[in-house]
Amino acid sequence: MHHKLYKQNIVHGIYMLKKVLNAIKSVLEPISKVIANVINFILLAIVYFIGVGMVSLAMKLFGKHFLELKKQNKAMENKGVSHESNWQEHTVTKQPLEQYYRTF
Amino acid sequence: MNILGISCFYHDAAACLMKDGIVVAAAEEERFTRKKHDTSFPINAVNYCLKEGGIVINQVNYIGFYEKPLLKFERLLSQHLEMFPLSFWSFYNALPSWLNEKLRVPSVIRKKLKYKGDVLFIEHHLAHAASAFLVSPYEEAAILTVDGVGEWATASYGYGKGSDITLLKELRFPNSVGLLYSTVTAHLGFSVNNSEYKVMGLSPYGKPAYYDNFKKIVNIQEDGSIEFDMDYFDYHYKMTMPSKKFIEEFGPIRNPTDEVTQKHKDIAASLQKITEEILFKMLNHLYKETKMKNLCMAGGVALNSVANGKITKNTPFKDVWIQPAASDAGTSLGAAAYVHNTIIGNKRKYVMKSAYLGPSFSMGYIKNFLDNNKIAYKTFKSDEALVKMTARLIYENHVVGWFQGRMEWGPRALGARSILSNAANTKMKDILNLKVKHREHFRPFAPVVSKEDVYDYFEIDKDEEPFMLFVYPFREDKRKLVPSVVHVDGTGRLQTTSKEENPLYYGVIKEFEKLSGVPILINTSFNIRGEPIVCTPENAYKCMMGTGIDYLVMEKFLIKREDNPKDMWDSEKIARD
Ligand SMILES: [Fe+2]
Numbered sequence: 001m002h003h004k005l006y007k008q009n010i011v012h013g014i015y016m017l018k019k020v021l022n023a024i025k026s027v028l029e030p031i032s033k034v035i036a037n038v039i040n041f042i043l044l045a046i047v048y049f050i051g052v053g054m055v056s057l058a059m060k061l062f063g064k065h066f067l068e069l070k071k072q073n074k075a076m077e078n079k080g081v082s083h084e085s086n087w088q089e090h091t092v093t094k095q096p097l098e099q100y101y102r103t104f
Numbered sequence: 105m106n107i108l109g110i111s112c113f114y115h116d117a118a119a120c121l122m123k124d125g126i127v128v129a130a131a132e133e134e135r136f137t138r139k140k141h142d143t144s145f146p147i148n149a150v151n152y153c154l155k156e157g158g159i160v161i162n163q164v165n166y167i168g169f170y171e172k173p174l175l176k177f178e179r180l181l182s183q184h185l186e187m188f189p190l191s192f193w194s195f196y197n198a199l200p201s202w203l204n205e206k207l208r209v210p211s212v213i214r215k216k217l218k219y220k221g222d223v224l225f226i227e228h229h230l231a232h233a234a235s236a237f238l239v240s241p242y243e244e245a246a247i248l249t250v251d252g253v254g255e256w257a258t259a260s261y262g263y264g265k266g267s268d269i270t271l272l273k274e275l276r277f278p279n280s281v282g283l284l285y286s287t288v289t290a291h292l293g294f295s296v297n298n299s300e301y302k303v304m305g306l307s308p309y310g311k312p313a314y315y316d317n318f319k320k321i322v323n324i325q326e327d328g329s330i331e332f333d334m335d336y337f338d339y340h341y342k343m344t345m346p347s348k349k350f351i352e353e354f355g356p357i358r359n360p361t362d363e364v365t366q367k368h369k370d371i372a373a374s375l376q377k378i379t380e381e382i383l384f385k386m387l388n389h390l391y392k393e394t395k396m397k398n399l400c401m402a403g404g405v406a407l408n409s410v411a412n413g414k415i416t417k418n419t420p421f422k423d424v425w426i427q428p429a430a431s432d433a434g435t436s437l438g439a440a441a442y443v444h445n446t447i448i449g450n451k452r453k454y455v456m457k458s459a460y461l462g463p464s465f466s467m468g469y470i471k472n473f474l475d476n477n478k479i480a481y482k483t484f485k486s487d488e489a490l491v492k493m494t495a496r497l498i499y500e501n502h503v504v505g506w507f508q509g510r511m512e513w514g515p516r517a518l519g520a521r522s523i524l525s526n527a528a529n530t531k532m533k534d535i536l537n538l539k540v541k542h543r544e545h546f547r548p549f550a551p552v553v554s555k556e557d558v559y560d561y562f563e564i565d566k567d568e569e570p571f572m573l574f575v576y577p578f579r580e581d582k583r584k585l586v587p588s589v590v591h592v593d594g595t596g597r598l599q600t601t602s603k604e605e606n607p608l609y610y611g612v613i614k615e616f617e618k619l620s621g622v623p624i625l626i627n628t629s630f631n632i633r634g635e636p637i638v639c640t641p642e643n644a645y646k647c648m649m650g651t652g653i654d655y656l657v658m659e660k661f662l663i664k665r666e667d668n669p670k671d672m673w674d675s676e677k678i679a680r681d
Contacts, residue, residue: 040200048184048195056188066182067278069334086279086329090257092230092271094446100224103209104174 105448106163108153109440110213111170111231111432112145113206115297115404118433119149120461121157122440126454127239129156130461130513132433135639140680141298142636145205145216146436152463161219166448168439170432171228173209175255177202179277187341194342224447226439228254229403230271232427235438236400237264238445239456240425246394247271248386251403251431252282252297259403261386263394267445267452272393278340279330281382282405284322287337287345288375292368293358296345304410305547307376308593310369317353318378328386364546380411380418387419397422402438406430406573407515409597413575416565428459428571429514437513458605459518459571462511463639470641470659479645480667484660487608494524494657495615498625501526503539505630505656507644508608512637516572517629518599519552519609521637521644523653525588525626526616527551532588532626539652542633542676548597551589552627554613555602561586561624562598572599586624599627634680650675 059066109120112133120130129152134140136148154160180198184191205212210223226234232249243266250259258280262271286296289303323331334340336350351357354371358364387399399421406412407430415424427434445452474481484490497504506522517523523540526532533549553561555568564576575597583590590596603610617623630644631637632651638644641658648656648663649671656663665672 041196044196044199045192047199048192049189052181052184052195053188056185059185066186067340068276069186069278069340085325085327086275086331087261087273087327088276090260090271090274092227092260092262092269094268097224097447100226100443100447101222102172102174103225104172104178 105165105444105450106157106159107166107168107440107444108150108164109168109170109436109438109443110146110150111434111436111439113143113201113209114171115143115432116141116429117143117146117149118429118436119146119153120437120440121153121159122444122454123157123159125444125450125452127437127440127456127461129153130429130437131463131511132429132513132636134636135462135511138636138643140634140636145212147216150217156463161217164219164221166221166443167213167217167219167223168231168436168443169209169213169223169225170231170435170439172225172255173206175227177207179253179256183340191341197343224439224443226435226442227257228435229257229260229274230269231435231438231442232402232430233260233262233264233269233271233400233438234442234446235427235429235434236402236406236425237269238267238441238452239427239437239454240264240398240400241455242398242400242423242425244396245398245400245425246390246396246421247400248390248406249401249403250281250383250386250405252286253277253280258282259386259405261390261393263396264400267449269442269446275329278334278337279332281330281379282403283337283339283345284332285375285379285405285408287339287350288371290345291350291354291357292364292371293360293362300404301407302544302547303372304376304408305544305591306364306369306372307410308373308591308595309546310366310371310373312374312377313370314354314374315377318374320353321350322378322382324378324382324385326385327389328382328384330382364544369546376410379405379408380414383408383411384415384418387415387421391420399424400426402427402430402434404431409573409575410595412573413595423566424574426571426573427514428456428512428516428573430573431515433514457570459513459516460510460520460606461513462520464510465641465659467659470661473641473645474661474663477645477671479663479671481661481663484662487611490657490660490662491608491611491615493662494612495619497655498524498526498612498616499619501529501532501535502654503536503652505644505648505653505658506609506612507630507638507641507656507658509606511639514571516599517627517637518570518572519601519606519627521630521639522552522609523626523628523630524612525628526620527586527589527624527626528620528622530587536588536626536628539654541628542679546592548591549589549626549628550597550599551586551624552599552601552609552613554610554617554623555600555605557617557623558598558600562596564598568600568602569598570600570605572597574598585622588626589624632675632679634678645671647675649673650678
């Protein structure tokens, strides 16, 4: 008899505990999402403004460009038309099998 | 030998299975997830392909992936390095998905598919080229691929011979015909990577009054190569495409809910003109370089059916074959074919004559579905009865959902998941728009014609066009016979079909001819507006009950909408662009 009551109490206890935990979870979940987003934002901002930014500024100091934007604008503005072909040499033919395992 | 091709994470995700050199299955992921242009890993499409091929993943010898992810990442990084600090928001939005999946493609594939074999990476434009040439009917052909952007390339050209492809040159980001088209699509208030075809449909209503404005933006060489003045564009560092300067040149961006004015039509016409000029210059240059009479094309821009229909008139090419899934979905097929034919070196033995590569459903499956859901239906006793009844319903101006056999591969409904109606009825376009499609009044409906009758109705240089990729003019005297499928400029984006290709579909057309005198039907895609084309019987039934489709002919079953009032609802509430 006692044993049965004891068992019932435990079941009830677990049930209540679950309810409390769920209530805490429902409050914490949106908060944790916000925190995750904020951390994400901070990390990505650091990577962008320090990582990408430093490399970008340093390379630009040496006159390096990563996209050919200026060339086009200059060609369009100065001459109106440039007569150079913009097709780029890029011969692609069959390679040895190993080459295709590369993701670059 | 089993080769699985996969494309995903950027535009249309898709999978394709080649078994011993034959494409046995291919499908876009969107058809299964019901998310239009779904880009996510195509797990459903892969599972379908394996099931259709009767194999499990361990029996796949190689997986071909449709691009080189690190090369694409290099381009993206270059954009951010160049445009720092303006590109922050674009970086913030894009980087997480690169870290989570795009840079981890081999492990994502292995994990999602529990696959232990080899994954081979094919450059994006090479995959496009392979999707066209390796399954084309030609032993040798010139190849042109044009899209938005792959890794760096936005267009490439070369040639194919036997099982080999040689690409010679490419255009590189940011100079891109596809991105120019998308920029104008955005400017005209339509959705990018989705509604470019609407701009093409709008163009015949306008005059190319803005041609000179476009000439300020794009410098076109005689060889078809192009250079942009990037001050007019924002897409190299922002999520939006037209820049402030573009808006100064062409006026404000149209709000999607605003009326389409003559100005918008003129901009569309000018864009179409400049696009055709670039394409034909590219093609004439390609012909000079290769001297081949056959041409293969792929890439999103190859879906510009208005330009496609003019290729043989404006270039020396005699014959053109375009991959029906010309956008990125097709690169899964291209990657698989390139691995099988070119890398492994197997001789080509498959010609893609049909786009019916998707799932089909047995009579038993459909009957179970109908019975379990207490849907009222009739069963046709024979194919002849089915064909006769369907033709009569169409002749009596009913809108008929047509669900037969294997689903189409590529963006067009080609008589497997189609809505069919009476092309001879002047009012049918309005009826279809009112009942089912609810689409912009300027968009044309497409005709399907029996192969042997195509010359009678069209000014066309070939007798078959099974994939609806070319627009041709109707013969002048025939236009009044099929008013619902003649576009404002007297053209139609036709599909031809024959008894061999699709006997029931062809049968309905010929039976309709007996009743109406014309062997032409309206064929439009079977979908709720803004949703992908239907795939399963469930999708088809739901689509009918949510729209004004009157009858559904699903394999040998006939279902009437009005007989099932309990399931009726209005799909317009969920319809998107
Ligand atoms: Fe592409």
